[in-house]
Amino acid sequence: CDTVQGVSPPPPRCPQSVPPPPVSPEHFLHQRRGECHFQNGTQRVHYLYRFIWDRQEIVRFDSQVGKFEALTELGRPTAEKWNQDRDILQQKKAEVDAFCSHNHGITLPFARDRRVQPIVTIAPMDQPTTSHNILLICNVGRFYPPKIEIKWFKNGEEEEGSQVWNTNLIQNGDWTFQTEVMLETQPERGDVYTCQVDHASLKEPVTVQWEPQSDAARSKMWTGIVGFVLGLVFVAPGVFLCVKNKKGDDGATCLGCSFPLLPLFPSPF
Secondary structure, X not given: OOOOOOOOOOOOOOOOOOOOOOOOOOOOOEEEEEEXXXXXXXXXXXXXXXXXXXXXXXXXXXXXXXEEEEOOOOOHHHHHHHXXXXXXXXXXXXXXXXXXXXXXXXXXXXXXXXXXXXXXXXXXXXXXXXXXXXXXXXXEEEEEOOOEEEEEEEOOEEXXXXXXXXXXXXXXXXXXXXXXXXXXXXXXXXXXXXXXXEEOOOOOOEEEEEOOOOHHHHHHHHHHHHHHHHHHHHHHHHHHHHHHHHOOOOOOOOOOOOOOOXXXXXXXX
């Protein structure tokens, strides 16, 4: 009956729903939320059970206070009613152990010992506002725990200052995280850029390098790619006709078929 976050099933007895305001809006949010805050393991457990109406908390149970508290006038009659019910109060006090401490013992080993190594890639992006500068993006994804250290290096020297910035940590929804650290720079031929990632799942930091390519190298690479594609276009019809003409009843493929020679193109390397 409660939408409490945790592993344990909801308790059998739940406080009655908070009464709606005199005039209900067309769209509203009614939420019940349980929170467990731990200090020094389970030596000090602070349990909060919140009731939210239309994005505003109106009533809460605080284990340190030992009773329900009204945070708005709308929640005052409800808090007073629940505080007069000894069964409800005893139930909420017992949830410090039955809900918080119990789930702490189940989830802590998984959360504390879980290690997922990050996947590190570098992607360059041209800057439209500056003709010579580019943006190097170091993407670090699917890692756990969330604490991570990412640094940029240029020719072995760390890059710091206003040209380096990072995005907020993003939760993937599967107990992993991702983030990006960007470097705005003006690369020159021979420069070596390195993204270094240090994480609890790694025995030693992981590094990924990126080097700027000259226009001639890019042109040579694209020429090789185009040549490879055109070669496939010339060969494919010959293979198809050969297989069609030579294939026997027993399903044997053709042998000794001759194909036109591929045109020669510059190597991409």
